[in-house]
Amino acid sequence: MLSTSPSLDALISEFSKFPTIGRKTAQRLALYILKQPQAEVERLASTLLDVKSNVKTCSVCCNITEVDPCSICTSQKRDRKLVCVVEEPSDVLAIEKTNEYRGMYHVLGGSLSPLDGIGPDEIRAHELVSRVNGEIEEIILALNPNVEGEATTHYLSRLLKPLGVNVTRIARGIPIGSELEFADIATVSRALEGRIAV
Numbered sequence: 001m002l003s004t005s006p007s008l009d010a011l012i013s014e015f016s017k018f019p020t021i022g023r024k025t026a027q028r029l030a031l032y033i034l035k036q037p038q039a040e041v042e043r044l045a046s047t048l049l050d051v052k053s054n055v056k057t058c059s060v061c062c063n064i065t066e067v068d069p070c071s072i073c074t075s076q077k078r079d080r081k082l083v084c085v086v087e088e089p090s091d092v093l094a095i096e097k098t099n100e101y102r103g104m105y106h107v108l109g110g111s112l113s114p115l116d117g118i119g120p121d122e123i124r125a126h127e128l129v130s131r132v133n134g135e136i137e138e139i140i141l142a143l144n145p146n147v148e149g150e151a152t153t154h155y156l157s158r159l160l161k162p163l164g165v166n167v168t169r170i171a172r173g174i175p176i177g178s179e180l181e182f183a184d185i186a187t188v189s190r191a192l193e194g195r196i197a198v
Contacts, residue, residue, distance in 0.1 A: 008034065060131070062107040062124050064089045072105060079103045081137040084192075085128060085156065087111050087144055090181040095142065098189040103140075106131065111148040112155055120155065129159060138166040140195055144179050168195040 008030055015026035033041060057063070058070040065071070072078060072092075082103030086092055087110060095101050108123040120126075132139075139160055143149035153169055160167045170191040180188065 061105045062109060062127060063092050063105055077102070080135055082140065083128075083131065083136055083138070084140045084142050086142050086180065087149070087152075088181070091142065091144075094181045094183065094185075094188055095192065098185050098192065100189045101192055106139075108143075108152070111143060111152040113148045113151075123152065125156060125159060128156070129163070132160065132163045132165050136165055138168060140192070141167065141169040142180065142192070143169075146179075166197070168197050170195050 011030040011033065012023070012026045015021055015029045016023050018026075021029070033044070036044075054066050055064050056066070056068060058065045058068055058073055060069045060073040063070055063072065079102050083106050084095060084101060084103055085106045085108060086095070087108050089107055092105050092107060095105075106124070106128045108125065108128070110118055110123050112118060112120065112123065128139075139156075141153045141156055143153050157167045157169075183191075
């Protein structure tokens with residue numbers, strides 16, 4: 001393909017690194033940016049730099065936040081006896097959209113995947129164990145229903161049960177092989193309500 005603009009090619013290449021963005025979509029995005037007024041592009045660039053500079057990980061739940069600890073961990077309206085364990089911050093957003101769950105969270109930052117070199121030390125399992133105290137009564141494992149999520153659920157339940165905390169998992173309303181963040185609100189709500197002991 002004949003290139004007329006190395007700068008545009010570089011932008012297309014950067015966009016194509018995004019998840020689920022193929023070369024054609026990356027090209028459309030780059031051409032859209034090119035058509036925008038200078039002020040809009042500068043605002044986008046500034047927003048990208050701001051999010052990278054300001055967003056950090058909560059020292060308690062490991063979710064993304066701009067203040068540490070995050071607003072969920074400091075809220076007096078949350079049930080501190082209940083902790084929902086998820087893989088990624090996007091899963092917290094999916095559960096919060098239901099307006100059904102009022103407990104705390106713990107974000108692992110991934111799931112066990114030995115083939116990809118992700119073992120127990122690469123997820124925040126030890127941080128979860130260190131949070132277990134007399135205050136926490138139940139830990140809900142709300143991990144993706146795929147091979148990695150199942151392996152992580154099994155590993156965490158073995159790790160947590162000896163600590164005397166009730167360990168449950170969300171019900172099977174989420175289809176096997178899918179991801180929590182893409183499930184509809186009603187399905188996530190029913191899965192939380194129908195959680196089972198592990």
